[in-house]
Amino acid sequence: MGLSQNLIAKDSHDAYEAFIKKVWAKHSKCMSSRNRQSVDFFEEKASKCIASNPSYTTDRCDDIAEQQLFEWEDSDGYKDMCEHLRPTTFTRSDDPYGITYVGEPGGMMAANEGKYEIAVKIFSECIEVGNLECTYRLGQIKISGNKSVQDINGGITLLKSAAEKGHSEAIKYLDTLKPKNKIQTKGQRPGSM
Numbered sequence: 001m002g003l004s005q006n007l008i009a010k011d012s013h014d015a016y017e018a019f020i021k022k023v024w025a026k027h028s029k030c031m032s033s034r035n036r037q038s039v040d041f042f043e044e045k046a047s048k049c050i051a052s053n054p055s056y057t058t059d060r061c062d063d064i065a066e067q068q069l070f071e072w073e074d075s076d077g078y079k080d081m082c083e084h085l086r087p088t089t090f091t092r093s094d095d096p097y098g099i100t101y102v103g104e105p106g107g108m109m110a111a112n113e114g115k116y117e118i119a120v121k122i123f124s125e126c127i128e129v130g131n132l133e134c135t136y137r138l139g140q141i142k143i144s145g146n147k148s149v150q151d152i153n154g155g156i157t158l159l160k161s162a163a164e165k166g167h168s169e170a171i172k173y174l175d176t177l178k179p180k181n182k183i184q185t186k187g188q189r190p191g192s193m
Helices: 003-052 058-073 103-112 116-128 132-144 152-164 168-177
Strands: none
Touching: 003 058, 003 103, 003 116, 103 116, 103 132, 116 132, 132 152, 132 168, 152 168
C-alpha cells in the first residue's frame, strides 16, 4: 500500500471515528450525567447518615451509603436511564466476535441480512448527525426494501435530498428510476424533452 493510500485510509478511519463520536454523543453525555448522579447520591446518603447518626464513623456511613448506591444502581430505573439514547447497532449473524456496527456499515449489514427495520433505524439515526451516505442508503432501502419498510415517495425524497447535496450515486440511482422520454418537469408536456 502506497503512502497516498495509507493517508486516504487514515483519513477515512479518522472520519469514521468522528462520525461514531457524533452517533454516540447523546448516549455518552447521558452516561456521564448518570455517573455524576451516582457520586451525588453517594455523597448525599453519606452526609445524611452522619447527620442522623452522630455516633457512627465516617467509614461506617460510607459503607452504608455505598450499599444504598449499589441498590440504586442495580434498579431498572437506573439501568434504563440512558437506554433511549443508545444508538441502534447491528452485529452480523456470522460474526464470531459479536462486533456491533452503527452508521452506514451497520445499516448495510442489516439490509444485506434482510433486517430492513433495523437498517432503517440505523440509517435514520445516522442521518440525524448529518451523514449524506446514510441519506442515500435509506432512500435505496425505502425504494427496494421489503414491504415492511417500503415507501417509494419517501425514498425518492431522500435520494433527491442526497443528490441535491452532490451525492453522485444518488444522482445515478435517480436517473435509473426515470422512464426514458416520459419525464415531465414543470412547464413540459409528456414526451417533449
